[in-house]
Amino acid sequence: MLRQTGQGYLFMLPTLFVLLTFVVGPILYAIFLSFNKVQLLGGTSYQFVGLDNFIRLLDDDRAKIALWNTAKYVLIVVPTQTFLALVLAASLNAGLKGEKFFRIVYFLPTLTSSAVLTLIFMWMYNQNGLINEILEKVGLPTYNWLGDPSVALNAIMIMNIWSTAPFFMVIYLAALQGIPKSLYEAADLDGANAIQKFFFITVPNLRPVTSFVVIMGIIGTFQLFDQSYIFSGGSGGPNNSTLTVVLLIYQYAFKNMGTMGYAAALAFALAIIILIATLLQRKFSKEETL
Template sequence: MVDKKFDKIYGWLFILPVFILAVVFFLIPAGMSLMLSFKEYSLLDSQGMFSAPWVGLNNYKEVFKDEIFFKSLKNTVIYSLGVVPTQLMIALGLAIICNSKIRNKGVLRTVYYIPTVTSAVAVSIMFLFLYKTDGLLNKFLGLFGVEPIGWFNSPVFALPSMMSLAVWSSVGIYMVIFLAGLQGISPSLYEAAEIDGASKFEQFLYVTLPQLKHVLFFNLVVSFIGTLQVFDQAYVISGGTGGPLDSTSTVVLYLFNSGFRDFKMGYASAIAFVLFGIIFTLTMIQKFLFKESD
């Protein structure tokens, strides 16, 4: 009995540092942000956030009337719908390759994973050089007679170019998770399918995908949350402006500019909780759909 009592105490002592960090750096800031979303507060105000006047739901009403917010939300949704399926399909394909019986699989896994651990700012700067008018991409296309394109200076090509950056830089992490899922599938399932005369494609369709369903759900949710919160790539590529013509403005970038450029911290906090509501709703919908398919 004494040993069990001390086990509980040791357990709480082990999680205490993480609990304190969560309270200090997550719960308290989230609570203060929620409070600010109902206030009119600027970083330039000398009265402090606790003395700032309450405005009720006015900040939220302003969000739903803001054309730039909806343009940023539209860009973010397009970005998510383009990046998520693309990177998950590529990640699954790379995981299948790395799980097959080929030589130097360890080298391939390392090569595919390296972009994931590279700084997002460094990757964005690299793509700025690759995609500029006299960059490597335009020089390659010039071999086929294609005129140089200012990829990140064009309202048409800026967002798709940023999407390609995101796919390249983040596909490795999802590949590793898919690879773990593939290695957890029993070989006997493939042997049974092969005895029944199933082709490789049929084995993938009726064995691999069903066994990876929960891994796919995890990757889908994490990927959607990550893309809906995209900030660093958009900030570096547009210089923090969201240009050209707000074509690379995302919700988090607009939130950042509202709070730290326009000093409207109450309004920025309202945007943050609107985004939280969108992400939470989409996550619950995905969870419901995958649960229904069970």
């Protein structure tokens, strides 16, 4: 028995090594940094400061702005992309003509590099770009998508909803294949229309999948970084309107070398926020009790 256990751990050793080195180790090191003032220039040095880094979060105005921007982004993007993904999946599952073609077209944004996609949308969002030209032709007001603080974050939201909804659409599409057709046949006999079948058969049967999609969406949106970085050139502008928590962590960690410990504390706080948001979502979706 002991020999078999030893053989099992021996086979697991490479995986355990990778997990400890690249997952568990960095997490523990980040927690360690969050309780220290770290100096990286002229030789790395650590000065234990206890909870000072976390207390500093309460007085950091930029951290509050970043948290508000991120929270607003999560509250708008997650429900919208989830609903859009479900609608797209349901339409493709209805057996429309050219279904395979539309599957490919819808999924193309997911295959595109995030950085390349952001640059394309920046060109489209230019004041003389494609989007403003279309708005002008149909008689709608145009916007300074990149330079107006009131719409800059909305521009990123639109781009991300368009690019991430197809990924979750594929998950929904796979789940729709597992719903028994007999349920829809019984609903037809009862005289249910398409909308009633959607809300009383499709949506309830997809509840576990929806829970997964929402959790993945929450985690992904809270970690928004690259689009915000490229849009603002790393500044979080204009006027901090696209500043997110992860972008702020990057600024403190790599632009201000004396605040690596504070950046780690901010990252640790973000992890706690994501955990709480995920647990609350599971509670509300009745997947499990707290």
